[in-house]
Amino acid sequence: MVAKLTGRIVYLNDKDYTKARENLNLFNSKFPGAIVYCEKEVDVINALAWARENNVSFRVRSGRHSYENFSVLNGGIIIDISELNKISVDLDKKIATIQAGTNLGKVYTHLWECGVTIPAGTEFSVGLAGLTLGGGIGLLSRLFGLTCDNLIGLRIVIPKGKSEAKVVDASRETNSNLFWACCGGGGGNFGIVTQFHFRVHPISIVSLFRVEWDWKHLEKAYNAWQTWAPFTDLRLTSQLELSTKSKNSIVAEGQFVGSKADLKKLIVPLVKNTKPRKIQVTTVTFIKAVKHFNNPAGNIPSFFKRSGSFVFKPLPSKAIEIIKQFLSDPPNEEATIWQQSLGGAVQQIKPTETAYFHRKAIIVQEYNTSWEKEEDASINLSWVVALRKALKPYIQGDYVNWPDVYIKNWPETYYGENYARLRKIKTEVDPFNVFRFQQSISPLP
Ligand SMILES: Cc1cc2nc3c(=O)[nH]c(=O)nc-3n(C[C@H](O)[C@H](O)[C@H](O)COP(=O)(O)OP(=O)(O)OC[C@H]3O[C@@H](n4cnc5c(N)ncnc54)[C@H](O)[C@@H]3O)c2cc1C
Structure with a gap:
């Protein structure tokens, strides 16, 4: 041919x-x-x-x-595949069929018009494909699980023989190993997904909170958030953004699928005795909430370095001290350390049940820097590398969707015990290692 x-x-x-x-x-x-x-x-x-x-x-x-x-x-x-971006919804079966090139903005908007949604990430320009194949963390994770946990099936183009290509379906019933690998094994490793089928959830109104503190209260705020956010009502998922000392801002925000009155009660452990400078609680339509969490700046090309890790038990004060030191001496004012609460539905699935391994983590934590002039790259890279290293005794793993080329033992870091099975599946699906990049899964020799 x-x-x-x-x-x-x-x-x-x-x-x-x-x-x-x-x-x-x-x-x-x-x-x-x-x-x-x-x-x-x-x-x-x-x-x-x-x-x-x-x-x-x-x-x-x-x-x-x-x-x-x-x-x-x-x-x-x-x-x-970004021009493959059609969506159709079967409301009787509660299934959405979404072409894999669709971005999150289009997914949320289209599904909202049908009164349903899937749990996914926050920025509108993020691709559904990369997000789902690595897991998919967002503000409905604690209630509905990761994006990949809501996947029912997909179509994927894989290698055929020595030089051809073919399309196959994968689900729990058909090509089940490949399907397992596509639920957290990371994009670009096995084939090219062209279409997903997702279970969708009815959604209408949600309540949001925002709490702000002065930077000097970082430790109090962090402790209150980390001992509360991963363990509270699973309808509430939240994030905590720690900015640089000079920016003087610590912000917790979250989304609750429930009433404002209930949310006000739920946030008491976060605000009591932590001296917030501002507390806001509102009720909005789900689509308004989604637009609120989509930060337009996050969708504009820029120079950046990001990395991350998982937290399995609340950080001790020594680790919070490290965070404070790094935020007191950043490469520039824009650096942040960001976290999102996990637990809930994410934890209800076993680490080996899908390729996404870090199910037992309570928090996913991200280290972010960005810069404007090319020559500022090295100081920013060094800050992220040093921060990850300094926190190493207190953290584990990294989310495969936040890859970092400075992580040497990346197979274990992203996939834990699941790496061995991923390699076996790679050997079956792509024995000639056609799909490869700097941190791709390699077939067995
Ligand atoms: C601003 C920003 C916000 C983010 N927010 C979130 C968030 O809220 N939650 C979250 O979980 N993650 C988030 N992420 C991380 C995001 O999930 C990953 O960057 C993801 O890999 C992006 O997928 P993409 O399709 O946009 O990227 P791409 O760069 O196009 O692809 C990413 C990887 O997937 C592969 N891939 C792409 N399409 C396919 C396909 N059709 N079939 C097979 N492999 C494919 C690529 O080869 C590549 O390895 C965010 C990232 C950024 C930069």
């Missing part, structure tokens, strides 16, 4: 090239030979077969949010 590239193709000299090659992270950006925008599933099959037949390197891309730019490369082709 002689494969041909089909779809909308942008080459190096085309006027759209710069826009087409750019990901959200401008640091360490790449220059692919061409970007193949797949408009139909067959374009995906053709692109994979063409790349294999011609021995051309490729990467798979959807929402362009990979922290380490694993969805782009120098030379080769990008197989971009």
Whole structure:
């Protein structure tokens, strides 16, 4: 068979090239030979077969949010599925069929028009594909689980024989190992997902809270939040953003699927004795809440370095002291340490039941820096690396959707005990290691 590239193709000299090659992270950006925008599933099959037949390197891309730019490369082709973005909803069966190139903004908006949703992340421009394949953490996680926990099935283009490609379905019943791997095994490892089927949940009104403290109360606020947020009513998921000392801001925000009166009672342990400077509680439509948590700045390309880890038991004061030191001496004012509460429905699934391993964590914690001039990269990178290292005695693992090329033992860090099974599945599905990048799962020798 002689494969041909089909779809909308942008080459190096085309006027759209710069826009087409750019990901959200401008640091360490790449220059692919061409970007193949797949408009139909067959374009995906053709692109994979063409790349294999011609021995051309490729990467798979959807929402362009990979922290380490694993969805782009120098030379080769990008197989971009962002134009495969149709959604249909069967309200009787409570199932949404969503093409894998859809971003979260479109997912939330479309599903809201049908009175339903899925639990997913916060920024609208994040791709559903990358998010789901790595897990998918958001403000409904404690109630409905991770995005991948709501996945019923998917279609995925995988290698066939020595140089071809084919599309297969995967679910708990069909190709169940591959399905298991797609629930937290990370994007870009096994194939190119073209379509997802999700279980959807009715949603209408939610209540939100926001509590702010002066920076000097960081320890009090952190302690109150970490001993409360992962253990409170599972209808309430929240986040805590610790800013730099000079910004003088600690903010906890959360979403509760319930009434304002109940939420006011639930936040008492967070605000009592912690000296907040501001407390707000409101009730809004779910779509308004989703728009509130979508930070437009997070959707604009910039230079950044992010990394993260999981917290399995509340941090002792020594660890909080480390956090304070790093936020007192940041590379610039914009650095933050951010956390989201877990537990609830995320914890009700066993660590080996899906490829997403860190089920027992109570908090997922993220280290963020961004900068404007290219020459400021090294000071920002060093800050994140040093912070992760300093907190090492108190944290475990990292979320595969927050990859960090400085983590040497990344297989164990992202996948824990599940790595061995992931490698076996990789060997079955992609024995020639066609899908590969700096931190991809490799087949067994
Ligand atoms: C601003 C911002 C906000 C974020 N917020 C959240 C959040 O709230 N919750 C959360 O859990 N995570 C969040 N993330 C992390 C996010 O889940 C990951 O960056 C995710 O990998 C992004 O997927 P993408 O499709 O946008 O990115 P891409 O860069 O397109 O892809 C990411 C990875 O998935 C692979 N991939 C993409 N499409 C496919 C496909 N169709 N089939 C197979 N592999 C594919 C790529 O090859 C790459 O390895 C956020 C990231 C950013 C930058």
